[in-house]
Amino acid sequence: MSKKDSNNLNELLATLFNSIMITESKAIITEEFKDISHNDMHIIEAVGIEEPRKMSEIAKRLGVTVGTLTTNINSLERKNYVIRERSDSDKRVVFVTLTERGRKAFFYHRDFHKKLIRSVVSEFSSDEKEVLMRCLNKLNDFFTND
Numbered sequence: 558m559s560k561k562d563s564n565n566l567n568e569l570l571a572t573l574f575n576s577i578m579i580t581e582s583k584a585i586i587t588e589e590f591k592d593i594s595h596n597d598m599h600i601i602e603a604v605g606i607e608e609p610r611k612m613s614e615i616a617k618r619l620g621v622t623v624g625t626l627t628t629n630i631n632s633l634e635r636k637n638y639v640i641r642e643r644s645d646s647d648k649r650v651v652f653v654t655l656t657e658r659g660r661k662a663f664f665y666h667r668d669f670h671k672k673l674i675r676s677v678v679s680e681f682s683s684d685e686k687e688v689l690m691r692c693l694n695k696l697n698d699f700f701t702n703d
Contacts, residue, residue, distance in 0.1 A: 580685060590662055592636050599630050601655065601662050609642065609652035638662060674686050 582595045603618045604610055616626040633639045640658035644650035655663055678686055
């Protein structure tokens, strides 16, 4: 790849990343959810709506330490988005569950992403969608493999 192409690719990736973050922040932090941050919304997403999730699992999903996550969970618990409970069988294990308010934020965030994806690919042909998926999977593999 030429130096010019490499610079263009770098600029494109940085611009796309920033644009997605700005778009998401504007869309998901509404009047109803003005008391949480963009980062908080991703923690809510990592907690999920299934069964209670261990703090260690959430931290791993987010790529942060349990100590870092604890600070954020404290805030989300004070704002009534999550509930924390210790395991009955092992008091060292802490489970997190979304409250009704947290579930509402989760679904709002999920719906935003569904609409975003539909909008992004609406003008793509089937072949373009396949190429996009292959390219994004390769980028993901690069960034997630240590």
